[in-house]
Amino acid sequence: FASLAMAGTLCVAGAVVANNVAFATGADQTAAKPAPWSDAGKKLKGKITINKWKYEGENIKNTPVNGAKFKVTKVTKIGANNVDVTTYAGWEDIAKQVTKLNTNDESGVTLAANGTEKEIKNGKAEFTDLDLGLYKVEESFVPNGYSSDVKPFYMTVPQIDEVNGGGAKFVYEVSANPKNKDVSGNITKAVDDTKKFVGAGDTIAYTISAAVNKSKPTSGNLKETDIQGYTVFDDAPTDAFETIDESVVKTVKFGSSNLSKTTDYTVEKTTDKTQAKKLADGYTRISVKFTSEGLKKIVGVLNTDADPSKPSKVVVSLEFKIKDNRDKNNNQKKDVTSVVNKSGFTNGHGDNENPGDPVVPGEGTPGSVAKTEFGYLQVNKVNASDNAKKLANAEFKLFAEQDKANACAKGLAEGKAIANVTECASASTFNGKTNKNGEFDTSYKAKAGTAIYLVETKAPEGYALSDTPKAITITANQTHTETFENVPTSDHDWFNLPKTGAAGVIIFALAGMCLVAVGMFIFLRNRKKDEEQQAA
Structure with a gap:
């Protein structure tokens, strides 16, 4: 046998x-x-x-x-x-x-x-x-x-x-x-909190961290041909951002090493679901595809990782400009108040391996998607003496950080020009100005669930500038209206004071003139009598 x-x-x-x-x-x-x-x-x-x-x-x-x-x-x-x-x-x-x-x-x-x-x-x-x-x-x-x-x-x-x-x-x-192996947890997606934003017009930054689906074998080394086709991608909601193209990818790293565009990776955009499997409706895919040179660098790091159980990862940094989607009449146009930014990867594979479909973890996989909620901010700008009086031409800025908002408000209250207050430059791109109804022409789309800070940068004529920022927390998909009062100056709706030419002054003046006239009359009469007596 x-x-x-x-x-x-x-x-x-x-x-x-x-x-x-x-x-x-x-x-x-x-x-x-x-x-x-x-x-x-x-x-x-x-x-x-x-x-x-x-x-x-x-x-x-x-x-x-x-x-x-x-x-x-x-x-x-x-x-x-x-x-x-x-x-x-x-x-x-x-x-x-x-x-x-x-x-x-x-x-x-x-x-x-x-x-x-x-x-x-x-x-x-x-x-x-x-x-x-x-x-x-x-x-x-x-x-x-x-x-x-x-x-x-x-x-x-x-x-x-x-x-x-x-x-x-x-x-x-x-x-x-x-x-x-279950690799759905190999990728995480998060908003980069080190880059602050408030809302529409601002830049929101994301970080994708992804592990390669293969590790160094027990004998020998991992080769670039073992992870052919390895790709990391971002699935961004198309209506949520102003521009979604290759430019949103800012940096790509593997471990502590920076990778170079073109040499180590390329970036591609598609909305074609026949090309981008598992791309959801209403999303645009931005793919980071690694070249042969990039794969060599990746496996080189993986083969030398000190602890193979904690392998180095691909880290992709992306930035998008938040879109408002509102017209001049404040009407919604496919507005996005719940922004769910997804991510995924395509398994690296060897010559005789089937990579399968891309891995796109859903919201049920912790840390795999980044969700940001938005709502809307409106103001009710009024006279502090009479809230029924609405104030036009008040100007505002918004801040993500309280200390920057406080410093900006303090500097402006001291009479400094906004350009000369360093912290004012930390404001979002928002520039709000009230109309005759004491409101912004359109409510402003801003992040919900965390405090943002409203600072008055210019008061209406006849009113004192507020030196106190307003801390505001907006509810997702709701409009928050913040009442903002201004104290009038003394010549606008303030205490009544006597003025030059007032009735009380005139009375005293007339009385004085009468006394002078009476005195003069008596003086002249007595003088005439004295002259007559001397002549006699």
């Missing part, structure tokens, strides 16, 4: 070499089956069962994975020789090909014109009523969120197993247990 033992190594070697695949016999077959080259054996049919598992450890099979598809195709020739398992010599020929096939060297392999593809349901797919022979098994579709590192492998029907105590048995119902 030396040759039989050698033939049996076809599956044993496959279990060792093929990534994440283990082989087993089928259901209990207590009745001895005849050899496939016997007259009785030649009449039998076989069965291959693929049991699909989530990778949770080398010998752990706890979580079935549904949705994957496997294709089984019969091998008809290797080189010039027909593959025939109904003769002993045919098995000897197959045995000579074990090492070659286990290393995915398919040179000279001829397959049948049509294979059979089945989807994994309830954790398995069964290929029944198979002719005896050698079969190629390949994962033709990888379920979303899983790695594509199950390489094609080969199985014989029947399989020759060793019997305890010596000898061999022939198993016509065989199975394999390929495993896929």
Whole structure:
């Protein structure tokens, strides 16, 4: 049975070499089956069962994975020789090909014109009523969120197993247990909080952090050809931003190394769902595709990572300008108040591996999407003495940071020009001015759920400038109206004071003039009397 033992190594070697695949016999077959080259054996049919598992450890099979598809195709020739398992010599020929096939060297392999593809349901797919022979098994579709590192492998029907105590048995119902790693958590997406924004017209920054779906093998090194096609992408809601094109990608890094555009990666934009699989309606995909040179740099870092369990990652920085989507009449036009920015990646793959569809984790995967809520800000600018009086021509700015808002307001209240107050430059792009109704012409789209700070930069004529910013928290998809009062100056709706030429002053003046006239009259009369007396 030396040759039989050698033939049996076809599956044993496959279990060792093929990534994440283990082989087993089928259901209990207590009745001895005849050899496939016997007259009785030649009449039998076989069965291959693929049991699909989530990778949770080398010998752990706890979580079935549904949705994957496997294709089984019969091998008809290797080189010039027909593959025939109904003769002993045919098995000897197959045995000579074990090492070659286990290393995915398919040179000279001829397959049948049509294979059979089945989807994994309830954790398995069964290929029944198979002719005896050698079969190629390949994962033709990888379920979303899983790695594509199950390489094609080969199985014989029947399989020759060793019997305890010596000898061999022939198993016509065989199975394999390929495993896929859950890679949906390999990518995270977040708003970059170091770059502040308030709302429409401002720039919002995102950071994507993605791990490569493969790591350095236990022996040897990872090669750039092992991760061909590895791509990281951003799926941005088209109506949420002013411009979505290649320019939104600002930097790309791997580990601590900066990668160079064109040399290490290219950037592509598409809204074509036939090109960008799993692109949702209303989204635009911006893809960072790594060149051969970029892949070399990536594997170079992965092969030298100090802790392979904590591999270096791709970090992509992006910036978008927030869009308002409102017309001059304040009417909504496909407005976006809940901005869900997604991300994903395409598995890197080897020459004989199927990368599967892109991995686009949903909102159910923590940290995989960045969601920002928006609402609207309006003001009610009024006279502090009489709120019914609406004030026009008040001007405002908005800040994301309280300390910057306080400093700007303080400097302006001290009479400084806005250009001379450094902190005022930290304001958002918003420039609000009230109309005759004491309102902005259009409400302003601003982020919801966190405080923003409203600063008056110019008061209406006849009113004192406020030195106190207003802290405002807007509710998502709602309009918040903030009443903002101004104190009038003394000549506008203030206390009444006596003025020059008032009635009280005139009375005293007239009285004084009368006294002077009476005194003069008496003086002149007495003088006349004195003169008359002297003349007599």
